[in-house]
Amino acid sequence: MxxxxxxxxxxxxxxxxxxxxxxxxxxxxxxxxPLSDLRPYDADPSGTFFNRVQTFEVGEFPNTETVHxxxxxxxxxxxxxxxxxxxxxxxxxxxxxIVLVDYDKCIGCKYCSWACPYxxxxxxxxxxxxxxxxxxxDRIAEPTLPPEERRPACVLACPTSARLFGDIHDPxxxxxVAIREQGGYQLMPEWxxxxxxxxxxxxxxxxxxxxxxxxxxxxxxxKEELPELPEGAETLDDVAW
Amino acid sequence: MxxxxxxxxxxxxxxxxxxxxxxxYTGQVYSLGNLLPAQSSLTFYxxxxxxxxALLAGGLLASFFHLGHPERxxxxxSQWRTSWLSREVIILPLFMGLVLVYGALHYFGLTRxxxxxxxxxVVDLSLLVGGLASAAAFLLYLSTAMIYASLRFxxxxxxxxTVANYTLLGLASGFTLAAAFCAWSGSELVLFYTxxxxxxxxxxxxxxxxxxxxxxxxxxxxxxxxAIGVRHTRIEQKAQGAMGGSFNTRxxxxxxxxxxxxxxxxxxxxxxxxxxLLLLGAGLAVDSLWLPAAAFLIQYAGLLLERxxxxxxxxxPQNLYYQYIS
Ligand code: SF4
Ligand code: SF4
Numbered sequence: 375m376x377x378x379x380x381x382x383x384x385x386x387x388x389x390x391x392x393x394x395x396x397x398x399x400x401x402x403x404x405x406x407x408p409l410s411d412l413r414p415y416d417a418d419p420s421g422t423f424f425n426r427v428q429t430f431e432v433g434e435f436p437n438t439e440t441v442h443x444x445x446x447x448x449x450x451x452x453x454x455x456x457x458x459x460x461x462x463x464x465x466x467x468x469x470x471x472i473v474l475v476d477y478d479k480c481i482g483c484k485y486c487s488w489a490c491p492y493x494x495x496x497x498x499x500x501x502x503x504x505x506x507x508x509x510x511x512d513r514i515a516e517p518t519l520p521p522e523e524r525r526p527a528c529v530l531a532c533p534t535s536a537r538l539f540g541d542i543h544d545p546x547x548x549x550x551v552a553i554r555e556q557g558g559y560q561l562m563p564e565w566x567x568x569x570x571x572x573x574x575x576x577x578x579x580x581x582x583x584x585x586x587x588x589x590x591x592x593x594x595x596x597k598e599e600l601p602e603l604p605e606g607a608e609t610l611d612d613v614a615w
Numbered sequence: 616m617x618x619x620x621x622x623x624x625x626x627x628x629x630x631x632x633x634x635x636x637x638x639x640y641t642g643q644v645y646s647l648g649n650l651l652p653a654q655s656s657l658t659f660y661x662x663x664x665x666x667x668x669a670l671l672a673g674g675l676l677a678s679f680f681h682l683g684h685p686e687r688x689x690x691x692x693s694q695w696r697t698s699w700l701s702r703e704v705i706i707l708p709l710f711m712g713l714v715l716v717y718g719a720l721h722y723f724g725l726t727r728x729x730x731x732x733x734x735x736x737v738v739d740l741s742l743l744v745g746g747l748a749s750a751a752a753f754l755l756y757l758s759t760a761m762i763y764a765s766l767r768f769x770x771x772x773x774x775x776x777t778v779a780n781y782t783l784l785g786l787a788s789g790f791t792l793a794a795a796f797c798a799w800s801g802s803e804l805v806l807f808y809t810x811x812x813x814x815x816x817x818x819x820x821x822x823x824x825x826x827x828x829x830x831x832x833x834x835x836x837x838x839x840x841x842a843i844g845v846r847h848t849r850i851e852q853k854a855q856g857a858m859g860g861s862f863n864t865r866x867x868x869x870x871x872x873x874x875x876x877x878x879x880x881x882x883x884x885x886x887x888x889x890x891x892l893l894l895l896g897a898g899l900a901v902d903s904l905w906l907p908a909a910a911f912l913i914q915y916a917g918l919l920l921e922r923x924x925x926x927x928x929x930x931x932p933q934n935l936y937y938q939y940i941s
Contacts, residue, residue: 391856394856413859418859418860419858419859420857420859420860420861421857421861422862423856423857423861426855426856426857426861427856428852428854428855428856428936429852429853429854430839430843430845430850430851430852430853431850431851431852431853432845432847432849432850433847433849434849440853441843441845443843445856445936454766454767454768457694457697457698458697458698458699458700458765458766459694459698460690460691460692460693460694460698460700460701460704461687461690461691461693461694461701462690462693462694463690479687479690480683480684480687481682481683481684481685481687481688481690481691482682482683482684483681483682483683483691483700484681484683484866485698485700485762487862487866488616488766488769488931489766490933491768491837491931491932491933492932492933492936493863493867493931493933493934493936493937495862496861496862496863497683497862497866499862501683502683502684503683503684559844560844561841561842561843561844562837562841562842562932563841564836564837564841565767565768565836565837565932573843573844575844575845576845
């Protein structure tokens with residue numbers, strides 16, 4: 375079985391929001407109707423997004439680190455949001471594991487958003503139905519697009535390639551290898567939702583250098599103290615050729 | 616969570632409606648065994664059913680205001696296998712239908728015995744329909760409460776106490792209303808219902824108190840550390856990805872101060888339990904039209920606050936991602 379997912383590398387993400395705007399651009403003009411905005415140019419603007427980039431500060435000054443954290447639906451393998459939906463509008467696709475909402479069936483009761491611990495679903499205030507990331511279902515299998523563009527809009531937009539896309543059930547896919555080799559983890563594992571999306575942690579590259587490696591015994595440039603030699607002793611320096 | 620008025624009215628109105636119907640039916644069952652005097656079919660059971668129906672219909676109407684697309688509400692009956700919300704959507708109209716039939720049987724006097732159990736117990740159609748309706752009433756309490764009690768990461772709700780509270784508070788308000796109804800319709804059952812209401816209110820107080828105590832010492836499993844997967848004792852949000860708020864900030868925060876919530880808690884404890892207990896107690900001692908009625912009105916107003924508190928009190932783990940706007 376296939377389970378499509380995103381793997382997001384927090385070590386690389388610079389928090390530029392390119393994925394947010396590109397997601398909004400593709401999905402607001404696409405197959406599912408607009409992602410409406412409320413008062414976009416007014417005080418108190420608001421709108422519907424599939425994807426948001428948040429920023430966290432870890433540590434205490436001066437030892438702080440800024441973590442940019444893109445968040446969208448994680449396409450959980452055991453999605454708690456699906457069984458609670460009274461209409462069947464929320465469902466998980468058998469063939470690729472994408473969690474979707476059928477906007478023609480949704481009654482806008484918001485129950486699924488209560489049942490998602492990650493706050494990944496947003497009610498579209500104008501269309502009055504629940505919206506969430508679709509992993510760009512209308513891109514990834516679209517035959518009119520060139521094959522290299524059959525990926526989610528956010529993945530294509532990311533200038534640092536912090537977003538990987540693929541099948542996490544295929545052990546040799548790019549995403550599986552990344553999760554396996556670079557410590558990919560899931561969010562809020564305590565709820566057993568088994569999110570398909572993974573995050574790669576911040577990583578620091580450090581070289582361990584020992585004291586004796588700094589003071590190389592055989593360093594030819596090193597000015598060493600000459601050992602005390604007994605009076606009149608011959609040294610190699612005396613041997614001239 | 617942000618409490619929605621529609622859901623507050625829905626749950627309190629149907630809760631009282633179910634409780635009131637169960638009170639009527641209790642009267643009928645007790646009169647079978649000659650524990651209570653039999654009541655008039657028309658003025659007691661038929662009109663009583665009408666009142667229950669009015670409460671239920673009011674709740675149903677309120678629920679439509681909660682939906683983005685009320686015209687598609689019928690679809691909500693389809694997922695009863697997995698969704699407690701769907702189950703509620705099925706059982707509520709079913710229960711209303713049964714109450715309607717029950718009331719109609721009494722109204723048209725279709726209460727000829729169908730069969731007898733032994734010498735004394737005369738079973739008529741209304742008794743059978745009423746039995747089914749009572750089962751539906753309890754199932755409805757269960758499904759309404761399970762909508763909340765089944766969400767495992769809303770830890771304040773994820774407890775059998777939630778089911779007990781919805782049931783007991785509904786029963787208490789229904790029986791209080793029954794006492795008022797008897798007082799006004801001149802039925803001699805007023806003392807019976809007053810004492811039952813007193814007892815139910817008292818039990819409801821104990822169980823609600825228990826859930827307040829439980830929730831006070833709750834330890835939330837999700838933390839900012841598990842939410843973003845960074846192991847550090849100090850993590851602070853600096854931006855949540857939107858400057859003007861979003862669905863996530865509107866739906867999941869109640870925006871009241873701690874002090875306001877504490878005031879609200881004491882207020883609802885007084886209105887739902889304290890005052891009604893006093894008034895019902897007084898109603899046992901003196902014959903009055905107004906005491907049970909006042910008890911019901913005050914208790915119902917208190918229940919609106921109680922429900923508000925119930926929703927506002929629970930902290931959704933998604934809130935961890937929405938601590939600071941920027
Ligand atoms: S992240 Fe939330 S909306 Fe997405 S599948 Fe998981 S529970 Fe459902
Ligand atoms: S808001 Fe729509 S998708 Fe969500 S539970 Fe209700 S009907 Fe289902």
